[in-house]
Amino acid sequence: MTTNNVLLRVKNLVKHFPITQGILFQKHVGTVHAVDDVSFNIHKGETLGLVGESGCGKSTIGRTILQLYRPTSGSVVYDGVDLVALHGEELRKIRRNIQMIFQDPYASLNPRMSVGEIIGEPLAVHKIASKNEIKERVEHLLELVGLNPAFANRFPHEFSGGQRQRIGVARALSLQPAFIVCDEPISALDVSIQAQVVNLLEELQEQFGLTYLFIAHDLSMVQHISDRVAVMYLGVIVELADQDKLYTKPLHPYTQALLSAVPIPNPASEVKRKSIILQGEVPSPINPPSGCRFHTRCPIKESICTETRPEFRELEPGHFVACHFAERFI
Amino acid sequence: MPDLLLDVQGLNTQFKTSDGVVHAVNGVSFNLREGKTLAIVGESGCGKSVTMLSLLSLIPSPPGQITAGKAIFYNRDLLKLSNEEIRSVRGAQIGIIFQDPMTSLNPVLTIGFQLAEPLILHLGMTKVQAKSRAAELLSMVGIPNPAERLNDYPHQFSGGMRQRVMIAMAISCTPQILIADEPTTALDVTIQAQIVDLVKRLRDKLGMAIIWISHDLGVVAGIAHRVIVMYAGLIVEEAGVNDLYANPQHPYTIGLLGSLPRVDEKEHQRLVSIEGLPPVLYAHPKSCPFAPRCKWAVERCWNENPVLEEIEAGHRVACWVDVNTGKER
Numbered sequence: 001m002t003t004n005n006v007l008l009r010v011k012n013l014v015k016h017f018p019i020t021q022g023i024l025f026q027k028h029v030g031t032v033h034a035v036d037d038v039s040f041n042i043h044k045g046e047t048l049g050l051v052g053e054s055g056c057g058k059s060t061i062g063r064t065i066l067q068l069y070r071p072t073s074g075s076v077v078y079d080g081v082d083l084v085a086l087h088g089e090e091l092r093k094i095r096r097n098i099q100m101i102f103q104d105p106y107a108s109l110n111p112r113m114s115v116g117e118i119i120g121e122p123l124a125v126h127k128i129a130s131k132n133e134i135k136e137r138v139e140h141l142l143e144l145v146g147l148n149p150a151f152a153n154r155f156p157h158e159f160s161g162g163q164r165q166r167i168g169v170a171r172a173l174s175l176q177p178a179f180i181v182c183d184e185p186i187s188a189l190d191v192s193i194q195a196q197v198v199n200l201l202e203e204l205q206e207q208f209g210l211t212y213l214f215i216a217h218d219l220s221m222v223q224h225i226s227d228r229v230a231v232m233y234l235g236v237i238v239e240l241a242d243q244d245k246l247y248t249k250p251l252h253p254y255t256q257a258l259l260s261a262v263p264i265p266n267p268a269s270e271v272k273r274k275s276i277i278l279q280g281e282v283p284s285p286i287n288p289p290s291g292c293r294f295h296t297r298c299p300i301k302e303s304i305c306t307e308t309r310p311e312f313r314e315l316e317p318g319h320f321v322a323c324h325f326a327e328r329f330i
Numbered sequence: 331m332p333d334l335l336l337d338v339q340g341l342n343t344q345f346k347t348s349d350g351v352v353h354a355v356n357g358v359s360f361n362l363r364e365g366k367t368l369a370i371v372g373e374s375g376c377g378k379s380v381t382m383l384s385l386l387s388l389i390p391s392p393p394g395q396i397t398a399g400k401a402i403f404y405n406r407d408l409l410k411l412s413n414e415e416i417r418s419v420r421g422a423q424i425g426i427i428f429q430d431p432m433t434s435l436n437p438v439l440t441i442g443f444q445l446a447e448p449l450i451l452h453l454g455m456t457k458v459q460a461k462s463r464a465a466e467l468l469s470m471v472g473i474p475n476p477a478e479r480l481n482d483y484p485h486q487f488s489g490g491m492r493q494r495v496m497i498a499m500a501i502s503c504t505p506q507i508l509i510a511d512e513p514t515t516a517l518d519v520t521i522q523a524q525i526v527d528l529v530k531r532l533r534d535k536l537g538m539a540i541i542w543i544s545h546d547l548g549v550v551a552g553i554a555h556r557v558i559v560m561y562a563g564l565i566v567e568e569a570g571v572n573d574l575y576a577n578p579q580h581p582y583t584i585g586l587l588g589s590l591p592r593v594d595e596k597e598h599q600r601l602v603s604i605e606g607l608p609p610v611l612y613a614h615p616k617s618c619p620f621a622p623r624c625k626w627a628v629e630r631c632w633n634e635n636p637v638l639e640e641i642e643a644g645h646r647v648a649c650w651v652d653v654n655t656g657k658e659r
Binding site: 160191192193194195199202219223224225257258260265266267271275277281 | 520524527547549587589590592598605607
């Protein structure tokens with residue numbers, strides 16, 4: 001993929017959350033380093049997968065891109081405009097192009113609004129359609145995501161999880177955005193329903209030329225849907241590469257361990273496979289380890305890893321990795 | 331062939347709700363042999379957890395009720411035991427690990443107390459004996475500094491560590507059967523790999539049989555000897571693990587396997603999704619409950635519920651259609 005069609009450029013993004021104590025005079029007692037100096041680009045029309053374990057900061061990145069969280073520092077440039085510098089009306093206008101699909105279809109739809117109101121609300125907020133046009137558009141959107149247009153008068157509780165997620169997709173599409181952040185859109189769904197929603201997302205992408213940031217912890221699903229994949233660990237991106245390269249030749253020891261831990265639904269290969277079982281657990285982001293953040297669990301760590309943070313470097317064209325010893329795996 | 335340990339026949343469980351009686355388990359029969367691992371897979375609401383809870387009399391009643399069936403374990407029918415009798419089986423001869431390690435430990439009691447409780451109750455140990463055994467158990471499941479951690483409370487452990495504590499508790503009385511109800515669903519992949527590895531090692535060391543309930547066909551492939559696939563409270567397919575993955579015969583199993591993306595897949599293909607939704611059964615199924623979502627369905631499927639039949643040695647399927655030919659059997 002060429003670099004001249006970059007849609008979104010995230011540069012040195014940092015997001016810290018303060019931990020406070022006390023009610024009236026809040027004392028600052030610590031900082032959660034949710035995202036620490038992350039840079040990446042998303043190209044027009046591609047799907048960038050963002051994977052990592054719980055608490056690694058992947059959802060925070062998604063929300064910071066939309067300015068739902070304001071970053072501590074760094075920039076998020078969408079189509080030449082730095083979103084971090086925008087406020088109020090300007091920000092609202094550009095958000096038309098950037099939408100989000102949330103993880104939990106049970107919590108992200110207002111139970112007191114009908115499906116028609118939910119999907120039509122963005123159109124009303126941005127005042128781009130009259131009442132009648134909204135009704136028409138809602139029906140069209142419902143059809144687009146595979147639901148009966150007559151359902152517009154029903155309420156979210158009348159739908160199953162998969163159907164609700166389709167409503168969430170329809171809402172995200174209502175403003176005809178160019179870029180959608182999908183924040184774990186399928187992890188609350190059953191296997192057979194997951195496949196339905198993923199197929200829907202792929203069809204819509206082809207139809208409208210959408211660009212996705214697909215956040216998930218399910219590595220096999222991310223591999224399936226993504227063109228490129230970024231792997232996160234404890235607030236930093238440790239590796240980013242084309243999907244096929246990352247899965248066939250991972251260069252970061254964390255990616256290697258993560259991939260080897262993914263169960264494959266095939267007993268024959270499952271028996272032969274040698275999985276790298278990482279010792280211990282992810283350290284707390286309140287006090288992240290010095291140097292390389294992965295050094296506390298890394299099987300190939302040396303003394304430099306505890307002191308110097310490895311640079312996020314392009315080792316092969318399009319293959320970025322943050323490890324002092326990644327050359328060993330080439 | 332190893333000895334028969336548990337023989338379940340024709341289990342039926344129902345729940346009375348304000349919308350009508352939900353038929354959660356509709357005549358499930360299977361058996362478990364010594365030292366073997368049986369996996370039960372299926373999506374939410376297919377009755378896999380209810381089946382296990384029924385065996386242990388853990389179904390809240392009302393609204394739940396076991397309406398038929400037998401579960402023979404060491405010449406006794408588990409379903410006919412009194413509360414007192416089943417209590418001496420639960421935890422002692424049959425250990426259980428629940429899905430959510432966050433809610434299945436008591437937050438106001440120390441880990442040491444919770445681990446010692448079954449040892450004192452079932453094995454008649456003294457407090458001191460139980461405490462040292464509890465420390466041994468914690469080190470067996472790979473928790474560092476076991477003796478000190480006995481005095482900690484569940485909130486001081488991470489999710490993966492809590493699941494290890496649950497495992498320690500489940501194996502504390504060296505049960506013959508370990509029932510694991512979605513033990514890794516709430517965990518991250520690297521932690522999931524640790525837990526699966528631990529359970530396998532304990533199985534080989536203690537020689538216990540395992541019933542592993544899961545919706546993750548990937549994990550099941552790595553741990554099970556036999557697999558049962560459930561749909562709408564019925565067993566739709568049962569086979570040895572290699573046979574099931576290489577040669578699935580029920581349309582639902584085929585659909586489930588097809589809807590999984592695989593890390594080892596080479597080319598990008600659309601996932602084979604199963605259209606529609608799983609049913610909620612308000613009556614005992616008269617037709618095949620999968621027929622509305624099945625692309626092979628023939629007329630007979632709409633009139634008669636298929637029975638589970640052995641099509642080859644050790645491979646049972648409940649389907650009127652032979653998916654290899656697309657014709658009725």
